[in-house]
Amino acid sequence: MCRLSVGLSDETKAALTVPTSVLIVTLSIFFALDVLHLPEFADGFVRRLLTSVAVLAVFSSWYNLCGPFVSLLSGDSRLDLKMESGWMERVARFGVVLFGITALLTVWEVDIASALTGVGVLGAGVAIATQDLIRNLVAGMNNISERRFSVGDVVQIEGVFVGTVEQIDLRSTLLRGFDQIPRYIPNSELANAVVLNYSQRRNRRVKLSIPLVLSTSEAQVSEFCDNLRKHLKESGDFDVSEGAPQYVHVEGLSDSAVLVMFYAWTNNPDYADYLLVNERLTLKIMKLASTCGSVLAYPTQTLNVADNTPEIEI
Incomplete structure (x- = not known):
């Protein structure tokens, strides 16, 4: 209790x-x-x-x-x-x-009946004059009741602006962008906007396309994929529950590489932790490529220059 x-x-x-x-x-x-x-x-x-x-x-x-x-x-x-x-x-x-x-x-x-009538007429005039304020007030209350965001959340508005919610006030909401510039956005605009709340997500996605040189054999590719799956399952960095997608497969071929897809979700939505997970994964990929006897590919292009120099007879 x-x-x-x-x-x-x-x-x-x-x-x-x-x-x-x-x-x-x-x-x-x-x-x-x-x-x-x-x-x-x-x-x-x-x-x-x-x-x-x-x-x-x-x-x-x-x-x-x-x-x-x-x-x-x-x-x-x-x-x-x-x-x-x-x-x-x-x-x-x-x-x-x-x-x-x-x-x-x-x-x-x-007797406040007549006074209330006068107040009602006055209130109607005030309501028309302050309809923008009232609309923003109601929208602010709706934003809070729906728990779309709260103070301290990192949100993205209309797929364009990303910032941190610092204050929800009577008329507007204060968002501070990563450039440290404050934006005062009317609550009514936020109520009708598409808002992505990054602070409410449960994890972060890691999606990579890993290039191995075309000379890598089938056995080497299989060994690389198996070791990468083992890292995904045993590292503790990724969500391995049934509801979390986990894919490590050969994605296809490019002009200069065999592409291996790595797709998983981290356990923690924290950005600093996400950077550390990516760092460990990158170092592991480099080590596994060396272990299986292959190397990571990079775009290359071969140019054949014809020798058109005329022969000189002596």
């Missing part, structure tokens, strides 16, 4: 201390009013005033807890999700302020 714990900063604890004290004092005064028996008008006014103070205290507590609560959701390792939580915190605090104002108006029996 998992236990949920929230660590609050000293600043947040100090901010919650005041609203809690205010609530305790407010409740005490409420109980005292039953004993004082104030006039009806004064009693009603004081009770509404105390209720307003209590509402302010409660919503101020919620306002202060928005930051830690959003951080808890975005930082929980069990969710397997990393995201930029700044914009979520701003949206949450805006909602708390909006509901707090509505609650205060309700306490003082202010």
